[in-house]
Amino acid sequence: MPSVEALKEKYPPGDFGVWIIIYVELLTFGLFFVGYAFSRRENIEMFNSSQLMLNQTSGFINTFILITSSYFVAKGVALMRTMREQNQAAANAEASRWLKFAIACGVAFLFIKFSEFYYIFGEGITLSTNKFFMFYLLLTMFHFMHVFLGTIILFNVHQRTKAAAYTPEDYRGFESGASYWHMVDLLWIVLFPLVYIIR
Amino acid sequence: MKKILEIVWIVLVLLTIFAYLLGYLELIDTSLVAVLLGTTFIKGALVSDCFMGLRNVALRYRIIPIIWLFFVIILIAIAYYF
Numbered sequence: 001m002p003s004v005e006a007l008k009e010k011y012p013p014g015d016f017g018v019w020i021i022i023y024v025e026l027l028t029f030g031l032f033f034v035g036y037a038f039s040r041r042e043n044i045e046m047f048n049s050s051q052l053m054l055n056q057t058s059g060f061i062n063t064f065i066l067i068t069s070s071y072f073v074a075k076g077v078a079l080m081r082t083m084r085e086q087n088q089a090a091a092n093a094e095a096s097r098w099l100k101f102a103i104a105c106g107v108a109f110l111f112i113k114f115s116e117f118y119y120i121f122g123e124g125i126t127l128s129t130n131k132f133f134m135f136y137l138l139l140t141m142f143h144f145m146h147v148f149l150g151t152i153i154l155f156n157v158h159q160r161t162k163a164a165a166y167t168p169e170d171y172r173g174f175e176s177g178a179s180y181w182h183m184v185d186l187l188w189i190v191l192f193p194l195v196y197i198i199r
Numbered sequence: 200m201k202k203i204l205e206i207v208w209i210v211l212v213l214l215t216i217f218a219y220l221l222g223y224l225e226l227i228d229t230s231l232v233a234v235l236l237g238t239t240f241i242k243g244a245l246v247s248d249c250f251m252g253l254r255n256v257a258l259r260y261r262i263i264p265i266i267w268l269f270f271v272i273i274l275i276a277i278a279y280y281f
Binding site: 012057 | 204205207208211212215216218219221222223227232235236239242243246247249250251252253255256257258260263264267268270271272274275278279
């Protein structure tokens, strides 16, 4: 009787290269998160008063959007894992529909974040306004770029599902794109309470 | 077990609503920050395990995002409380 551990996959889903990228991104953002937390300690009042300029509701909506998009992508991956040769076209078509919803969520996130940046910059705030906004802009703009790239990746995966290009033997590209997208979600899950809520 | 993704999504949404209400209703205080960080850890672990699918992967890979999350949350808590 094999142990539970022996029944598990040896490697994470997708190409191993994407996981190297994910680990590096987690480390980089992790340093930023901790840097923000310790900088806040030095000037709590300034961080709290600057934080009042942020729109918590748009932060909440964006969290909801990313969580939901991650769910859509996970549904697509689940379809790939249960796909058989007999239903390859149907599984690709259904996964393509889930990805369409996920891409729409990505675009909605970018739109809301862009309008938030438009407001912040309209108020004359820049990276050098104070330490809070330096961290806020660096973290959120860096994350914005990741969502942008993730949306493009999902679009490419979607195009391949439309062409029914994934097979029961090879859907690693789908898993790689999905893993990257979930990382973007994971980062925002920490960023939202840290920057928008904790005071 | 088939509905695991749906259950995870509902838990994530509920915990996000909880976090938002803490901030929006200005309920957040020193003790609730610990609760908020705890729920953030749970949310991150759910995304890593269930959405990324790492719960079906060898422990040495499954544990990496969890360790990352643990240290980030702990260090944020240390910066907040000490």
